[in-house]
Structures are given as C-alpha cells and as structure tokens.
Amino acid sequence: MTECDDTHGCDTISRRAALTGALAILASATARPALAQTYPTRVMQLIVPFAAGGGVDVVVRVVAEAAGDILKQRLVIENRGGAGTVLGSQAVAKAEPDGYTLLAAPTTMVINPALRSSLPFDWKTDLVPVAMIAKLPFVVTSGLKLPAKTMKELEALGKTRGTPITFGSGGANTVAHLAGEVFGLVSGAPVLHVAYRGEAPALTDSMSGNIDVMFSTLAGASAHVKAGTLRALGVTTAKRTSLLPDVPTVAEQGYAGYDLSAWVALVAPKNTPPAVVATLNAAVNGALAKPEIAARLIEIGAEPAPDTTAALASFMAKDAQTWAGVIKAAGIKGE
Template identity: 80%
Template sequence: MIMSGFDRAETPGFQRREVLAAALALLSAAAARPAFAQAYPAKSIQLIVPFAAGGGVDVVTRVVAEAAGEIIKQRFIIENRGGAGTVLGSQAVAKAEPDGYTLLAAPTTMVINPALRSNLPFDWKTDLVPVAMIAKLPFVVVAGLKLPAKTMKELEALGKSRPDPITFGSGGAGTVAHLAGEFFGLVSGAKVQHVAYRGEAPALTDTISGNIDVMFCTLAGASAHVKGGTLRALAVTTAKRVSLLPDAPTVAEQGYPGYDLAAWVALVAPKGTPPAVVSVLNAAVNAALVKPDVTARLVEIGAEPAPGTSAEFAAFMDKDAEIWAKVVKQAGIKVD
C-alpha cells in the first residue's frame, strides 16, 4: 500500500526561484487589493497545533511560522491544543471567525478522521479552506534501548512469541502513526496494541523509558533522540531511505514490500476566509519555505519542504483522503 506525500513532482514551479518570485508577487499585489486585504495582518495570528508541544508537527510548524511571521511583519502565536485525535484543535479553528487570525497547522489526520469517526463535529471539506502545504513528514520506527528487537523482523518475532502484544505509541488515536502501527500488525501478523497520547513528545518519553515497546514517529520528532543515542531506529516507513538517518533501512526492504507511509503538515483556515487573505498567507509560507536557513532547518529535523498553491493543496487533500480511507478499511480500524 503506497502512501503519497505532497510530491514535489506534482507541484508546478517547485524550483526555488519560481516559487520565491510567485510568493513575492502575491505579497506585493496585496497592496493593490481592497482595504481589508491591505490591512491584513494588522495583529498577531493565532496558530493552533492540534498536538502537544515538542512533536514533529509542532517543531515543523514553529520553524516555518517564525519565518513567515517575519515576512508579513506579524507574529504567529502557537497554541498547542491536543486531544481526541487532533479533533479538539481542528474543531476550534473550524468554528472560528473567518478573518485570518485563527489558523490550523493541519496534520494528515484531518483527512483521515472521516474514515475513522462517525460523529465528527466538523467537516474539513465544508468548514475549512486550504491555505498552503508546508512539509512532508517521513516516519521512523523507534524503540527504547532495552527492547531486544533491533529489526522489524525481530519485532515481528517478538510480537508472535510472547503472550502480550507489542505496544506502540502515537500522538493520538487515528493519527498516521496509529495507522502505521496497525498496518504493520496487519502485514506482519504480529500482535500489536495501540497506546494513544496527547502528542508525540509524551509518547517518545514513554518509549525511551520502556513503558511502551516502540513508536511510529515523525523524523522531526524522533531524529534528535536517535542521534543522541536514547532511541534505536528500527526502520523508516517511506519507500526509500532518508538522508537524515541513512543507516536506517526501510520497512519494505526488511521483508514487507509495498509498505510506504508518510504524513504532512499544512496551513488551513476557517471556511469563508477572504481569498485575498488566503493569498497573503500562502505567499508568506511559500517565501518562508524557500529561504535557505528554513530549508536547511527542516531537512535537518527530517521534514521535506513542499511549497505550492492553495489549489494544488486542495486537490492533494482530496486524493490523500481517498488513499487513507482505503487503508483504514483494509486494516479494519475504528476509533469510535
């Protein structure tokens, strides 16, 4: 089963110069727009991250938000509002005033939840508007140093030999990390048990201490722990190895062909947000993503910058929602 991230090849004008030129043109054009657009942004912008602080989505969001804030001359104030598989934070933005001052750092979970939950308090297709893709987030399977398994095949053997299932953590029920673990159990036949946390950071803490066996985590959240020697990387979940952890083999090359999973983080706003405001925000994010220091920082923490238009992002979300719905159905996962 192939999971598609925001593929650079699908983004016309990905070249740095073209993206930067387009972003600067949009920012300049804002001065010629109606009074509302000219005044925006006139104050700080609340940016809700639907996870606890310290995880991959949070780290990536903060890097890009700081740079984008410098571009539009206003601060993005990050508020971490985790819980309910990202529903709590996402709902807050879906119900907010569409004035451009309350935004969501949307994770892949946003398009997965409709396949998992029957009573969502909002509909991302009708209550939210896409603004800009930020980055693709590869995942890594990490374990505490006390766990005897050092490869995915050894992890499978452990899950089949002992009476208790392999416990794996994630930043919330229904997240990509949750589905990645369940999907591994499906393709390997190993017994697995999901443990949901209010974000990646607390799950990582319990993985390091040995309270849970493994975690399917973003590179952005786990890479520092792997390099620091407090966690062992068993595999990366993408089809190809990643430059940040070149010695970590893929899940697929360890005997699970077709296993290819990744997540993303993007900027979305409440439905009804003026198109001029969306354009300003999209341009700011794109300009931030092609700044050399931002690009270097994202790559350093395990994220792949993914600039593009809001229309391209909208089309991508529709496609990704269909793909994840198939995975959910195949794995038979429900969270309510």
C-alpha cells in the same frame, strides 16, 4: 435644444461619465490587493492540535516564525491537543474567518471522517486550504533495552513472548497510529496501540521502556536517535531518508509496499477572504524558499513542500480517498 447641442456641456458630461467608469473599474481591480496590503494588522493565532514538543509542533514553529517575519506580524502558537486532533481543529473551524485564527492541519484531519461516525465539523466545507507546510516521514524507534533491533526481530518478539507489541503514537487515529496497525496486519504480529496526547510524552515512555516501540515523525525522534537514547528500527517511507541514511525502510526488511507518511498544512475557516488566503500562501511559500529554513526542516526530518492553494486542495481530497482505502483494506475499526 437637445442634450448634445451644447458641445462644451456634452463633452463635460462625457468626460465625467468616463472618469466615473474608470474609477469604478480601478476600485474593483484594486480592492483585493488593498485588503492584502492591510492584512495582517495584529498578532495571529496558529493552533497546533498536538501537545508541544512533538514533530508537527517543531516543524510548524520553524515555518511560523519565518512566515511571521514576512508578514511583519507574529504567528503565536497555541497547542490544543486531544480527541485525535479534533479539539484544536474544531476551534478553527468555528472561528471568525478573518485570517487571525489559523490551523496547522495534520493528515489526521482528512483521516478522521473514515474512522468516526460523527464529527463536530466537516473539513471539506468548514475549512479552506491555504498552504502546504511540509511532508513528514515516520521512523519506528525503541528504547535501548528492547531485544529487537530490526522489524523482523520485532515481529518475532511479538509472536513468541506471549504479549502484544505495544506501540505508542501522538494520538488515536493519527497516521502514526494507523502505521502501527498496518504493520501488525502485514506482519501477523499482535500489536496493542497506546495513545498519548502528543509525540513528546510517547517518546519519553519509549526511551524508558514503558512501551516497546514508537511510530514517530522523524522531526520528533531523529534527535533522540542521533543522541543514542532511542534505536531506529526502520523508516516508513518507500525510500530511505537522508537524515538517517543507515536506517533501512520497513519495506526493505520484508514488508513490500509498506509506504506511509504524513503532512501538515496551513488552513483557515471557511469564508476567509481570498486575498487573505493568497497573502498567507505567499508568506508560507516565501518562508520555505529561504535556504536556512529549508535546511532546518530537512535537518529535523521534514520535507519542505511549497505549493499553490489549488494544488493543496486537490492533494488533500486525494489523500482523504487514499487513507479511506487503507483503513477499509486493513479492516481498521473507528469509533
């Protein structure tokens, strides 16, 4: 008797085979969603590679709290500044790719390769983009005792008093640092950069007059400007910001083409499961979609920028090329 002579047995075997195949397909199709549904099961660590209290730190904390509510787990912030954001970024690049150690990546991450001959990690291969958090315009501020009240007056001060314009930033080779160096180049005024471990201590020295000006995120400086403890000389983007509508842009004050800003994005170690990346992307975008979160970010000087993971990857690659071009054209020397 052939194996199909027994009709009842043949049908039973066929049904079992079909069922086995269907279950295999179902398991394959639902494997990733199942992982996404079980993640996260514990607290996540989010490293901010700057000191606490600066603009990036403030923005990240607002979004992290809202994203944590969506994930039903806490995103605990750890501030790990130093080495131009390399220390904190490296910690995440070397972490387990399980979705529980994440990085609030600043623009500095894609700038550093154009300024440093060697780095302990490669952001293009050791980290994966997850979600854009926000764009961060900058504002040039000074203490109230500085005689210069405009960018042109600042230029004149630097050219006539015999000492360079001292400007602070949240760290060497940050966007704020480069913004100040570019201003020195386009204005012809001598400038001297003073690096701090984060924006907060730099802002304090700016208010006290220990440095002339500060290139700061709006998120870090706007409250001080509104309180009258800092004077805003200009914003660094091509258009004025709604947060400080009366403050002219640097470009408006005679420096055509001056248009610089930063961003902060969520990234994870390489080999983080795609389902985990998708879950985190959805949580960040969900947080940014909340009207109260978007309003809070705008209030502190950030621009919400929800996007897909693929779009973020493309943006980061393009921005790295842009900054490399700026550094080369301006003749800025790295380490």
